[in-house]
Amino acid sequence: MPKDSGKQVKSLLNKYALVTGASGGLGREFVLELVERGYHVILLARNKERLDYFAHNLLLMDHQMVKTFECDITKDDQVKTVFDYLINNEIKIDMLINNAGYDYEGWFKKASHEDTISIAQVNVLGTLNMIHRILDVKAKELTIINVASLAGFFPMPMKAVYSASKRFIIELTRTLNYELKDDNVHLTVLCPAGMPTKIEVLNKIKALGLIGAMTTVNFNIVVKKTIDKALKKKEIYIPGWLNVFMLKISLLIPRRRLVKKLGKKWKRTFE
Amino acid sequence: MYLKNIVVTGTTSGIGYAIVKALAARGDHVVAVTLNDALGSKAYQSLGSPQNVSFVSIDLSSNQAIEKGSHKIKALFSNQKIDVLIHCAAIVPQYYITNEQGYEMQFQVNHLAIMNLTLNLLDYIKRAEGIVIATSSRVHRSATINFDDLMLRKKYFLFSAYKKSKLANVLFAYEFNRRYSKDHVLAYLVDPRLVNTRIAETNTRGIIRLFWSIRRRFGQDPNAVASYFLQLIDQEKNDQEPYYYKYGKQVEPSNYGKDEQIAKRFWEASEKLIK
Numbered sequence: 001m002p003k004d005s006g007k008q009v010k011s012l013l014n015k016y017a018l019v020t021g022a023s024g025g026l027g028r029e030f031v032l033e034l035v036e037r038g039y040h041v042i043l044l045a046r047n048k049e050r051l052d053y054f055a056h057n058l059l060l061m062d063h064q065m066v067k068t069f070e071c072d073i074t075k076d077d078q079v080k081t082v083f084d085y086l087i088n089n090e091i092k093i094d095m096l097i098n099n100a101g102y103d104y105e106g107w108f109k110k111a112s113h114e115d116t117i118s119i120a121q122v123n124v125l126g127t128l129n130m131i132h133r134i135l136d137v138k139a140k141e142l143t144i145i146n147v148a149s150l151a152g153f154f155p156m157p158m159k160a161v162y163s164a165s166k167r168f169i170i171e172l173t174r175t176l177n178y179e180l181k182d183d184n185v186h187l188t189v190l191c192p193a194g195m196p197t198k199i200e201v202l203n204k205i206k207a208l209g210l211i212g213a214m215t216t217v218n219f220n221i222v223v224k225k226t227i228d229k230a231l232k233k234k235e236i237y238i239p240g241w242l243n244v245f246m247l248k249i250s251l252l253i254p255r256r257r258l259v260k261k262l263g264k265k266w267k268r269t270f271e
Numbered sequence: 272m273y274l275k276n277i278v279v280t281g282t283t284s285g286i287g288y289a290i291v292k293a294l295a296a297r298g299d300h301v302v303a304v305t306l307n308d309a310l311g312s313k314a315y316q317s318l319g320s321p322q323n324v325s326f327v328s329i330d331l332s333s334n335q336a337i338e339k340g341s342h343k344i345k346a347l348f349s350n351q352k353i354d355v356l357i358h359c360a361a362i363v364p365q366y367y368i369t370n371e372q373g374y375e376m377q378f379q380v381n382h383l384a385i386m387n388l389t390l391n392l393l394d395y396i397k398r399a400e401g402i403v404i405a406t407s408s409r410v411h412r413s414a415t416i417n418f419d420d421l422m423l424r425k426k427y428f429l430f431s432a433y434k435k436s437k438l439a440n441v442l443f444a445y446e447f448n449r450r451y452s453k454d455h456v457l458a459y460l461v462d463p464r465l466v467n468t469r470i471a472e473t474n475t476r477g478i479i480r481l482f483w484s485i486r487r488r489f490g491q492d493p494n495a496v497a498s499y500f501l502q503l504i505d506q507e508k509n510d511q512e513p514y515y516y517k518y519g520k521q522v523e524p525s526n527y528g529k530d531e532q533i534a535k536r537f538w539e540a541s542e543k544l545i546k
Binding site for chain 2: 031198210221
């Protein structure tokens with residue numbers, strides 16, 4: 001009889017991970033990886049139906065826990081419900097993945113008021129709320145993974161609020177690592193370039209041409225490496241060597257010139 | 272000639288389109304499945320808007336859509352019978368991408384969708400004592416199933432994922448027959464060899480896209496390949512193994528593909544994923 005390949009023994013950790021934005025492409029992959037590593041998972045998303053549909057078919061080990069919440073992280077009452085549950089059930093969190101994010105691409109003046117404000121509300125205030133509250137329910141050690149973007153290193157025309165919001169996350173990660181060191185809290189920030197998680201994004205990368213192809217990384221690998229690096233207490237993870245290289249080069253260019261250059265490049269895609 | 276109720280997926284282009292074209296000319300009652308309405312109406316128009324063909328859009332990457340879509344298909348067959356279900360839809364994306372359930376796209380579209388759609392239409396197929404045809408490939412011969420990582424999360428490479436999905440088709444068809452041949456329904460596999468289609472061009476780029484755009488020129492004309500499918504539709508039902516057809520002749524698939532225990536385990540694992 002032909003034999004199965006790649007057998008491995010999985011075991012349950014007695015650890016809890018909380019993931020925001022858990023029903024989206026990247027969020028789901030984080031959940032799959034955490035579940036495979038044996039974490040109990042607490043999943044937050046705005047659309048509970050979509051989240052439950054995903055969570056329903058997770059391949060769990062015996063006694064592995066999955067709990068889903070409908071939670072918009074910009075609504076404090078909804079966030080409080082989640083934390084009340086954790087406190088009442090004496091659940092201590094070992095890993096927080098701040099994955100929920102909001103994006104708008106295009107001219108600032110053309111964006112609706114709602115879109116513009118939502119970016120800052122979700123990416124900045126929502127994430128901040130999670131980080132601040134999680135300290136009350138943290139296990140002995142806590143690992144926080146913040147999902148930012150390569151855009152956070154640049155002033156990006158057409159993504160003005162988004163890139164600024166991600167810059168906030170990058171700097172927050174750095175400073176909190178200093179402040180919370182003695183509390184056994186470690187933060188890692190993930191700064192990916194374009195990542196195809198669905199077919200539509202695939203087409204966008206195609207539009208970017210050669211650079212798009214060379215800077216694109218499979219997101220299942222990114223997720224695995226992010227968790228590995230976070231557990232090794234690495235502060236920043238930028239997937240793809242070319243992305244790291246381009247970032248280093250671009251940091252040598254004066255900001256004002258960089259804005260102009262990036263603006264020219266992006267403008268074409270929005271005209 | 273006896274006109275049949277026939278469902279074909281992946282009918283925007285390639286083999287699926289060629290099959291629908293051939294069937295449209297014969298007068299069979301055909302339901303053609305495409306990804307969306309725009310692609311469907313484009314294909315329908317280029318066929319010359321035949322009256323015996325209806326297009327239904329189903330996003331095969333979504334198991335919810337498949338369930339809803341099966342109702343749409345069934346509604347089009349007033350005698351509640353499906354004589355033939357042909358699976359041609361397939362995808363070969365360059366990158367690891369997932370559906371709303373977190374399932375890898377090739378595993379979903381090339382395997383789970385086939386199983387899910389077949390099982391959803393099974394009562395109609397049983398009523399007609401019909402057949403199911405899946406499109407496999409000889410590349411299944413070098414593939415095995417890794418039950419710990421069905422979706423290739425650990426290491427995705429489009430060709431290995433493709434091979435595995437084609438092996439999945441073999442395992443599915445053989446297990447289907449073990450389970451349902453008592454109900455006088457049968458599943459077959461057609462290996463069309465290399466066909467001149469855009470399968471590896473749509474969601475890839477760079478070297479892989481170039482490689483395929485050259486390689487496919489050496490492939491057969493999809494219209495010629497369609498005849499292998501028509502032959503299975505028209506011949507008297509053959510319940511003798513092997514169920515794998517190449518150039519219209521029965522050929523043994525790989526031993527792995529015929530393994531009963533693996534097929535059973537794989538069926539059960541897949542069934543869990545589409546519930």
